[in-house]
Amino acid sequence: MAQQDMLAAAHAAVKSALGKGAQEASARTYRVREVEVKWRDGSLEKVHEATTRGLGLTLYVDGRYSNVSTSDLRPEALETFIGDSVTLTRALAKDPFRTLPDPKLYEGQAKVDLLLEDPKYATVTPEMRRAVAKEIEAAARSVQGAKSILSVTTGFSDTLAESWRVSSNGFSGSRRDTQFWVSAEVSVKDPDGRKPEDYAFGGSRFVGEMPKAGEIGRDAAARALSRLGAKKGESAVLTMAVENRAAGRLPAYLLGPLSGGALQQKRSFLEGKLGQAIASPALTLVDDPLVPKGFGSRLFDGEGIAAKRMPIVEAGVLKSYFIDTYYGKKLQMAPTTGGPSNVVWTLGDKDQAALLAAMKEGILVTGFLGGNSNGLTGDFSLGVQGFRVRGGRIAEPVGEMNISGNHLEFWKKLAAVGNDPYPYSSMKTPTLVFEGVQFAGT
Amino acid sequence: MPENPGMSRRKLIGLGAATVAATALPDALFRLSSAAAATGPTEGIGYFARFGVTEKMLRDGLSAALSRGADYADLFFQHRVGNSLALEDGEVNRAYASVELGVGVRAVKGDQTGYAYTEDLTPEALVQAAKTAAAIADGPAKPGPKGLKADTSLPSRYPVKTRWEDVRPQQKLPLLSGLNEKVFAADKRITKVNVFFGDEAGAILIADSTGRVVEDLQPMTRLGLSCVAEQDGKKETNGYNVAGRADLGYYSPDRLERIVKEAVSRTVILFEAVQPPAGEMPVVLGAGASGILLHEAIGHGMEADFNRKGISIFADRIGKPVANKFVNIVDEGTIAGARGAINVDDEGNPVGKTMLVENGILTTYLHDSISAKHYKVKPTGNGRRESYAYAPVPRMRATYMLPGPHKKDEIVASVKKGIYCTNFTNGQVQIGAGDFTFYVKNGYLIEDGKLTTPIKDVNIIGNGPKVLEKIDMVADDLVIDEGGWTCGKDGQSVPVSQGIPTVRVASITVGGRGKQA
Numbered sequence: 001m002a003q004q005d006m007l008a009a010a011h012a013a014v015k016s017a018l019g020k021g022a023q024e025a026s027a028r029t030y031r032v033r034e035v036e037v038k039w040r041d042g043s044l045e046k047v048h049e050a051t052t053r054g055l056g057l058t059l060y061v062d063g064r065y066s067n068v069s070t071s072d073l074r075p076e077a078l079e080t081f082i083g084d085s086v087t088l089t090r091a092l093a094k095d096p097f098r099t100l101p102d103p104k105l106y107e108g109q110a111k112v113d114l115l116l117e118d119p120k121y122a123t124v125t126p127e128m129r130r131a132v133a134k135e136i137e138a139a140a141r142s143v144q145g146a147k148s149i150l151s152v153t154t155g156f157s158d159t160l161a162e163s164w165r166v167s168s169n170g171f172s173g174s175r176r177d178t179q180f181w182v183s184a185e186v187s188v189k190d191p192d193g194r195k196p197e198d199y200a201f202g203g204s205r206f207v208g209e210m211p212k213a214g215e216i217g218r219d220a221a222a223r224a225l226s227r228l229g230a231k232k233g234e235s236a237v238l239t240m241a242v243e244n245r246a247a248g249r250l251p252a253y254l255l256g257p258l259s260g261g262a263l264q265q266k267r268s269f270l271e272g273k274l275g276q277a278i279a280s281p282a283l284t285l286v287d288d289p290l291v292p293k294g295f296g297s298r299l300f301d302g303e304g305i306a307a308k309r310m311p312i313v314e315a316g317v318l319k320s321y322f323i324d325t326y327y328g329k330k331l332q333m334a335p336t337t338g339g340p341s342n343v344v345w346t347l348g349d350k351d352q353a354a355l356l357a358a359m360k361e362g363i364l365v366t367g368f369l370g371g372n373s374n375g376l377t378g379d380f381s382l383g384v385q386g387f388r389v390r391g392g393r394i395a396e397p398v399g400e401m402n403i404s405g406n407h408l409e410f411w412k413k414l415a416a417v418g419n420d421p422y423p424y425s426s427m428k429t430p431t432l433v434f435e436g437v438q439f440a441g442t
Numbered sequence: 443m444p445e446n447p448g449m450s451r452r453k454l455i456g457l458g459a460a461t462v463a464a465t466a467l468p469d470a471l472f473r474l475s476s477a478a479a480a481t482g483p484t485e486g487i488g489y490f491a492r493f494g495v496t497e498k499m500l501r502d503g504l505s506a507a508l509s510r511g512a513d514y515a516d517l518f519f520q521h522r523v524g525n526s527l528a529l530e531d532g533e534v535n536r537a538y539a540s541v542e543l544g545v546g547v548r549a550v551k552g553d554q555t556g557y558a559y560t561e562d563l564t565p566e567a568l569v570q571a572a573k574t575a576a577a578i579a580d581g582p583a584k585p586g587p588k589g590l591k592a593d594t595s596l597p598s599r600y601p602v603k604t605r606w607e608d609v610r611p612q613q614k615l616p617l618l619s620g621l622n623e624k625v626f627a628a629d630k631r632i633t634k635v636n637v638f639f640g641d642e643a644g645a646i647l648i649a650d651s652t653g654r655v656v657e658d659l660q661p662m663t664r665l666g667l668s669c670v671a672e673q674d675g676k677k678e679t680n681g682y683n684v685a686g687r688a689d690l691g692y693y694s695p696d697r698l699e700r701i702v703k704e705a706v707s708r709t710v711i712l713f714e715a716v717q718p719p720a721g722e723m724p725v726v727l728g729a730g731a732s733g734i735l736l737h738e739a740i741g742h743g744m745e746a747d748f749n750r751k752g753i754s755i756f757a758d759r760i761g762k763p764v765a766n767k768f769v770n771i772v773d774e775g776t777i778a779g780a781r782g783a784i785n786v787d788d789e790g791n792p793v794g795k796t797m798l799v800e801n802g803i804l805t806t807y808l809h810d811s812i813s814a815k816h817y818k819v820k821p822t823g824n825g826r827r828e829s830y831a832y833a834p835v836p837r838m839r840a841t842y843m844l845p846g847p848h849k850k851d852e853i854v855a856s857v858k859k860g861i862y863c864t865n866f867t868n869g870q871v872q873i874g875a876g877d878f879t880f881y882v883k884n885g886y887l888i889e890d891g892k893l894t895t896p897i898k899d900v901n902i903i904g905n906g907p908k909v910l911e912k913i914d915m916v917a918d919d920l921v922i923d924e925g926g927w928t929c930g931k932d933g934q935s936v937p938v939s940q941g942i943p944t945v946r947v948a949s950i951t952v953g954g955r956g957k958q959a
Binding site: 044051069072073081084196265370402405439442 | 540
């Protein structure tokens with residue numbers, strides 16, 4: 001379907017739902033073109049190319065609620081689907097808290113160009129994707145120690161995503177965005193029989209701003225080679241620095257329990273903490289949906305609510321929750337937005353090397369492996385790997401270790417925040433340093 | 443049970459708060475519209491005839507996929523209707539439904555894959571997608587199949603009395619409400635209950651360039667119950683979930699009772715639970731869900747794509763001893779009604795039982811067609827995919843360990859200081875380094891051979907081959923877990939099962955932070 005047809009399909013779905021008995025409805029249609037090339041050890045491994053599309057529909061029928069989706073957009077099939085969905089909804093219990101957002105919240109969208117779509121998207125050719133993937137492999141194999149490399153897999157992917165959203169109480173919006181990503185995975189042979197692997201990747205909204213292929217390849221190879229000889233360290237309470245690339249997992253465990261659903265369902269260790277110190281003064285986080293070219297940027301959220309900057313934590317004090325329309329009504333709180341967009345940090349003044357120099361002894365965590373966090377109690381336990389830090393410098397590699405703690409204590413021990421926000425994620429974490437972390441090893 | 447998206451590509455998660463769409467239908471909800479101009483049944487095309495899929499369409503699609511010289515091609519048609527209902531704050535007041543309809547085309551040249559798909563099931567769109575996939579090769583066209591032959595030899599591992607598309611929501615609602623009432627009645631400390639009920643009526647058709655055509659109908663259902671309890675101002679949450687390829691009859695009174703009992707007892711015991719100490723210690727894994735150990739410690743590493751590429755820690759170890767001789771590890775798709783059961787894999791290959799480890803010797807990798815060709819062996823029926831939007835790769839089905847010579851009591855009694863683990867939420871592995879983790883939700887300290895204080899929320903980390911060697915006791919009490927496990931790899935999720943008897947790992951790192959005993 002052409003662009004105007006997908007918008008028309010959203011309008012038609014809402015109209016059809018209202019015609020079949022819904023009092024309110026919102027529809028979202030999308031179309032995504034994605035191409036991915038994988039290259040391995042000197043030859044093309046895989047080309048994946050498709051344009052996918054579909055429709056999602058939220059229905060409010062006689063005080064009841066459902067959310068449905070389909071990829072079968074044949075007009076007759078769609079009519080049947082919407083009719084069935086209305087029938088399904090009628091079978092449920094009433095829920096007085098379900099409504100579309102207050103239309104006033106649709107107003108006041110920022111009048112900015114978020115620069116999410118590259119007009120040069122269509123100029124990317126199959127030859128270019130292959131050439132970049134090949135170049136990444138060559139770079140990986142150019143590093144010192146490359147003869148230990150067992151295998152290199154590299155990739156290039158690009159996406160054009162388009163979506164259209166229409167709600168029966170007046171919202172209509174659309175967006176188009178592009179992304180370009182490159183990646184490398186390198187496996188190396190350790191004399192002890194293990195085959196440690198690591199990866200590097202990076203992306204951008206604009207093809208001309210992609211990370212350099214050579215840097216990605218060399219980074220992946222250097223990281224994998226740095227794992228050679230990794231050993232389990234001793235169990236101990238130590239200072240922990242977390243590399244910016246790996247650190248995004250940690251604030252994510254704070255953001256989940258900030259959702260209205262978690263609060264209302266009594267499943268949040270941050271319930272009742274608004275206005276209280278939940279972290280050290282070193283932590284200041286802002287949810288900023290309006291970052292130009294940001295991976296989490298948006299003008300409106302998943303309900304159509306106009307996107308605004310929102311403080312989350314200021315100098316350690318909790319400032320906001322993520323409240324959508326439904327849980328806002330249940331909690332009698334004003335809606336903010338359903339979930340985070342880009343997380344922007346107040347940065348420190350040191351890079352990783354300077355932070356390690358100041359910390360002197362401890363462990364630099366460069367990756368997590370599995371583990372989980374209990375959103376109700378704040379207890380967490382995570383597998384880690386990285387390097388021992390001795391005398392302020394990176395020393396031997398360590399792996400097969402674990403950290404554990406409770407977020408309500410852990411974030412109060414945040415001692416320093418780096419000046420190096422990670423560019424290839426909406427979480428934008430800098431290097432973080434925590435004191436007194438329980439490591440498990442031998 | 444939050445699962446972290448992260449970059450990790452091989453991980454196993456329990457049925458968490460996934461709001462994956464799925465649901466049910468009154469009389470004929472979400473069946474097909476009448477638009478399905480079938481042209482009468484042709485070779486192997488039963489279910490998909492309603493979408494206008496014909497033998498000519500299959501042949502034209504395959505020919506287009508071979509038009510640039512690929513060695514092999516296949517088409518994967520899929521129609522999957524998912525329905526789910528959820529109960530919160532005492533009411534079943536939300537429903538989710540999803541309809542997935544599409545076809546994926548794969549062209550294979552050597553070990554190179556071209557893949558494309560479309561949701562538009564017209565002959566024109568199929569040929570267009572096939573030409574896109576075909577471009578992986580760059581040579582003269584190969585001929586398509588001369589004729590198509592239906593594979594009618596499929597077993598019936600998940601027969602259903604009533605397909606999910608014929609079950610009305612009104613028939614399911616009492617299940618959720620009944621569980622809610624029973625949980626509140628079971629313990630006064632319960633303050634919140636969430637119930638998720640999902641079902642799927644799935645259909646697939648695979649046609650390949652050898653002319654083989656096969657169809658399978660694949661039902662699935664999952665039910666998860668999660669609760670919050672409060673005691674002395676403290677709150678805890680936990681739950682229980684079940685899943686299988688089955689119909690509504692799966693929810694027997696016994697099973698429903700077990701769901702309530704397990705969810706409540708696993709939650710309220712957390713008020714007494716502590717953190718184990720940090721460090722290496724003996725770990726006893728209870729029968730059933732502890733099969734997560736096998737999934738992470740060996741299962742992924744045995745997937746043949748990683749070995750074909752030489753990047754698995756198990757590459758080049760076939761025929762070598764990797765464990766005690768009483769250790770036997772299996773991956774199979776034949777357990778009737780199991781979540782990990784399949785009648786046929788997603789490449790159309792037959793599915794049986796594969797021995798990963800036999801009498802302690804590493805025996806067979808898990809193959810898809812590409813790796814089987816590479817190793818010059820028969821495919822093992824492990825070629826699986828999340829949906830038509832993905833090319834298949836080697837994946838596990840139901841992975842478990844056969845019973846061994848020891849007794850559970852004897853194993854627990856053998857440990858002076860360690861832990862005993864029963865319930866898990868998720869795990870992850872690094873294929874090459876071999877390091878893996880799994881997250882323990884419930885368990886006990888073992889002190890002087892006895893289970894003592896309950897434990898909670900602790901991650902365990904080990905190295906696959908090292909831990910296999912350290913499995914020094916295996917009991918005779920094999921249980922295949924009934925939980926709704928989902929395995930993630932290369933961005934694709936597939937349903938799996940797992941199981942194990944009670945086993946002892948002589949030493950592994952426990953990521954606790956409790957007092958050293």
